[in-house]
Amino acid sequence: MAPAVRVEAGSLTARGERTRSRLLGAGEEVFGRRGYHEASIADITNGAGVAQGTFYLYFDSKRDLLRAVVEERGHELRATLAHATTAVVGRIPKEEAGFAAFFAWMAQHRALCRIVRQSEYVDSDLYRDWYRQLADGYAHALRTAIDDGEITEVDDVETLAYALMGIGDFVGMRWLVFEDRRAVPPRAVATISQLVDRALGTASPPRRPS
């Protein structure tokens, strides 16, 4: 009789935990290399060094694995960004540290950004939440910085958060995905700093030109 082997996350032995983690890693690698739809379960289980059937002990479906990969790495990214910025004093330096940390992470996880984009039609909630969760945290930090007078007021902080995320995403994509570079060149980073500094800096009092 089928002994209801379905493995609940969390209630795994060390052995099970290791296998799950291998599948997760292989999933990220294969989804990244071949794309979600081209990636076969066979590819993934090969990569993880397990049999095909084993896959379904840990994940309900291919889509379920995608969700797990994106959510897991999403947590990591948000933690990384928070960690990289908390120690820094002043919002503008914080922004610069944040962009640097994001680019470093993205260079290390080139594939993940592409996987997230793939997820738009596979699991649209997953896609939206990836950006929403980043944006929410970001907007909150920006609001605080505005209230503290560290950056100038804007009409809508949420829009500001999305705008800054868009900058990071597109500039990162241009170098790390289009050119397959290992890092975003200093010149590009410097340009972003310039822009952020001018747009958000309080060095000169809020101007109201003509």
Place this chain on the structure above:
Amino acid sequence: MAPAVRVEAGSLTARGERTRSRLLGAGEEVFGRRGYHEASIADITNGAGVAQGTFYLYFDSKRDLLRAVVEERGHELRATLAHATTAVVGRIPKEEAGFAAFFAWMAQHRALCRIVRQSEYVDSDLYRDWYRQLADGYAHALRTAIDDGEITEVDDVETLAYALMGIGDFVGMRWLVFEDRRAVPPRAVATISQLVDRALGTASPPRRPS
């Protein structure tokens, strides 16, 4: 004997042109609604009101249709943006007009942005070229504006172009895709204007704070 019916683009009768255009339209609609991979040729030919075999008279493959859709609409978008900005005087108003035109276009073609993102793993050149062609034109216009003293100097115009594109893409996505709104709210547009104005405006001479 198979009469080598393969139809070359351009050498079509009015009837053929109409069918091709129907397939292109149905492709955009179905790819947008179901996603590239979930879209079946049957869906598309149904949408266009033709038989499945007809599809292959006009396109080599499903992928070939995707390419045609993206390239065709890409031309339209670039033409629209160029048209919306040429009449406007001064770079900052030009930027504002450009963003407005982009959002209007995106609201009308919500699906296309998503289709482009899908194309990353289907035809990576197509994906890259979509953004590159936009960025190239944009960077060129920005360079001219800087030389004319209409906006302040930046380290790297290409990065500036990608940054501005990223802003448009992300803010548009937030409202038109995530919220399924029919337009980007004025408040968000105003925020972008603020940012662009501060980052690029020459109202106060280039500051060099501490």
Place this chain on the structure above:
DNA sequence: TGCTAACATGAATCCTGAATCAGTTTCCAC
């Protein structure tokens, strides 16, 4: 040592859908 639950196997099943092709219809030049 032996028992049991957890973990693992991989061949077989079953469905989907892209692409094909043999044949039919439309259209227009003469």
Place this chain on the structure above:
DNA sequence: GTGGAAACTGATTCAGGATTCATGTTAGCA
């Protein structure tokens, strides 16, 4: 009005791959 080229048809072919299942293996505990 007719011949032939251009368009069109849709049932059929065929391969690929997600998921299942009957069975085998491991590891910790009494």
